[in-house]
Amino acid sequence: MRTAFAAALVLFAIVALDVRAQEAEITVPPAPPVTLLPTAHPALPARPSDFWFVPSEFPPASTARSELPTQKFARGAKLVDSGDFAAGLALIDAADVSGTPLMTYSRYYRAKALAGLNRFSDALALLDNLEAERQAGGAGYLFAEGAPMHRAELEVARQDAKEAVHILEDLASKPSLTTPEEVWLRLGRAAEADGNRDKAIDAYRKVYYEYPLSLQALDAQSLLARLDNASLADRFTLELARAERIFTARRWAQARAGFEPLAGIATGDDKELVALRLAECDYYLDRFRASRDALQPYLKGASRKAEARFFSLTATRALGDNDTYVAEARALVEEFPHSTWAAETLNNLASHYVILDDDATADDVFKELWRRFPDSRYSERAAWKVGWWAYKNGRFADAAQAFDAGAAAFPRADTRPAWLYWSGRAHDQTGETAIANERYRLELADYENSYYGRLAGKLLASRGEPAVEGTVTIPPVLGADPVPTADVVRQLVGLEMYDAALKEFIRHEQAQHETAPDRFDHLRGAINTMKRAYPQYLAAGGEDLPPAVLEVIYPLDYWPFIDKYAKANDLDPYLMAALIAQESTFTADVRSGANAYGLMQLLPATGRSYAGKVGLGRFTTSMLTMPEANIRMGMRYFKEL
Known part of the structure; x- marks a missing residue:
């Protein structure tokens, strides 16, 4: 096991060496040495269970006699969720979870069970207690969303849809909802039950047009088909925005289906936009000739002509006309030198030459891309390609400058371990041994447990150089805000109530203006998510992360x-x-x-x-x-x- 674990620590070497490089004459202008510092990582949790919000110990497998109160509650809650309210209520009543983080959930599920048994007054009393707790400072999904949504559902069952509408309107106005599309869908149904057709249509439209990829959008679509008599022209702005959202999500066929009905009624700038989107969808659906033909009217006088020309020339390349493609690509870059479409064009043009094994010309294009667009999403790739080409061709000063500049500009890039190591090798080749050793030490500080970190460690050891000096320490940084419902999340995870736990965590993440549920996906073995959450796994000391965390990052199955x-x-x-x-x-x-x-x-x-x-x-x-x-x-x- 020790051998396998040691092997795992160096699994993720960066396989990016372009061995097809050929000599190029263009050099990178000389520049002063770049100062590179270790990465400042957030403080790691003090307890292993805090790494991924699981309990320190899971409850043992239970029998009817040995079942813990929390386990009995979990069984009851699952029965309530499945619709077996009487059996679930009996278990919840028998489970004494007072004094535990689950006490609030116990009251909530008891209210759900009572409502399911038509004991509305008792259920309302429990929900009123939860609302009083919320006003006294109770935090988390259950207080902020779960209980109000259930209260609204209960009011509809009691034939008081108007009160349900008031509750859901108030909830829908709140920021950072975990599932806003569900709230709006319920609001629409409550409004419909209240006889307020216009309000119901507005709520259903909110779901269908603003959350088109959600499951709730399918329900909203069928409900709107029954209620909404507005013409396509009246809904044009909404339909266009919906199609744009689907296009942004890269659902090309679905987006095309959204844009196509709009082509005949669009006017002005919208007409151009719809036509371009249809052609772009055709391109992404591998209909290259149809795409290029549709773009012809927009190559010269259109407001989006740079975009139109980009897709036209890219379709031309896909159709095999390489000479025309190169000429059109060069013309676009010269005519729109500051456009993001020029950056896209240069990146694709460089790739075109790489595919043709013309690495010298590709190097020229990568340099141009890096010079013109140093902050583009392709600059990281360009920095690596330029540096490696220079190194392969013996231009070590240029290589060192490129690698150092890349490492400084993109401190979280996947290629940074390679940049630092090969920067050190390049500085060695130019006789700058002291700088080279600094690069190797920095490699160890940030990426000791990577392929290049191990190589750097061997080089320093062979030279009798210290692995780490005072100048390469990681500065302290503040940790993330604590999750106020962390204890509840752990309890729920320990009881395998994952949906409830996830909602609590998402609620916290969205309140912090982050995109959830990225950090919680590790419960399903999400390697990339765990890496993003704990980038220290590559740094010096990364081997001391909890084994459960390392086993997610380094799967050893094969x-x-x-x-x-x-x-x-x-x-x-x-x-x-x-x-x-x-x-x-x-x-x-x-x-x-x-x-x-x-x-x-x-x-x-x-x-x-x-x-x-x-x-x-x-x-x-x-x-x-x-x-x-x-x-x-x-x-x-x-x-x-």
Whole structure:
């Protein structure tokens, strides 16, 4: 186990070396040395259970005789949620959870059960108590949303829909709702029950048009079909905004279906926008010729002509007319030098040359991209490409400058471990040993538990250099705001009441103006989420994170296969593990949009060629999702590249 754990610590090397580089003559202008500092990480939680809001100990498996009160309550709550109110109420009444964080939830579920049994007065009394607690300072989802929504539901059942509307209108006006689309849908239903058709339509429209990707939008759509008699022209602005939201979410077919009915009635600027969006949807749906033809009227005089020309030239490239593509790309960059579409064009143009193995020209384009748009989302990639090309061609001063500039500009980039290490190597080549050693120390401070961190450590050790000096300490930073309902969340997780726990956590995150539920997805094994939550896993001391956290970040399920077949093919097993992490995040049955399967993302044609070579016999596509078979074929294929 110790060997496997040590192996896991170096799984995620950055596999980004462009070995096809050729010499280029353009150099990066000289610049003074860049000062690089260690990354300042938020303070880590003091208790292991705080890393992911689980209890320190889970309750033991229970029997009827040994069942804890909290377990009995959880059973009752699940029965209430399933509609078995009498059985659930009996268990909740028998579960003494007074004095625990679950006391509020016990009252809430008791109210739900009583309402389900038509004991409305008793249920209302409990909900009134919860409201009094909220006004006295009670925090969390249950107080802010759960109880008011149930109170409104109860008022509708009592034939007092008007009161339900008042409750839900007040709730809908509050910021940071966990599920605003659910609140608005309930408001619409309450208004409809109250006979207020216009208010119901407004609420249903809110759901359908502003939350088009939600499940509630499907309900709202059917309800609007029954109530809303407004013409498409009257709804044009709403329909256009809805289609734009779907387009932004990259649902191309669904977005096209939203824009298409608007084309015949749009006027002015909206007409141009709808036409462009339809053409862009066609491009993303691989209808390249139709897309390019539809864009022709908007290439010269349109207000969005840069955007139109970008998609037109990109469709031209997809149709195989490379010469026209390059000419049009260059013309767009020159005519719109400050447009974000110029940045998109340069990035795609550089990729075009990379695909053609014209790395020298690609290097020129990457430099231009970096110079013109130093803050674009492609600058990180450009910095790496420019630096590595310079290093491969012996221009070590230029390489060091590029790597240092990238590491300074993008302190959280995935390529930063590689930048720091190869900056050190480049400074070594120019005789700047002191700067090189500083880069290696910084690599250790921030990324000791990465592939490049281990290489940097070996270099420093071979030189007799100290691994860490006082100048590379991590400055203290304040930790995140505590979650006021953390104890409740832990209790709910321990009882496997995950939906309730998640709502409590989302409520806190949204109140902090963050995008939830990113940090809670680790309950489902979300590797990337855990990395974002605790980037210290790569830094010096990262091996001291709780084992449960490290096991999520470093999944070891397939390490025996990786180690076995990497060594059989004379490959570095850690490098292969990093490649698998990059390709599939260790998901054995994943299939990409390019029809590549499994851990090493192999195409069926590749599998068909290599199954016999590695002794797997007759190939079937299902082999690609079998972990061992995929790794055997993939590593042999990688060796022969």
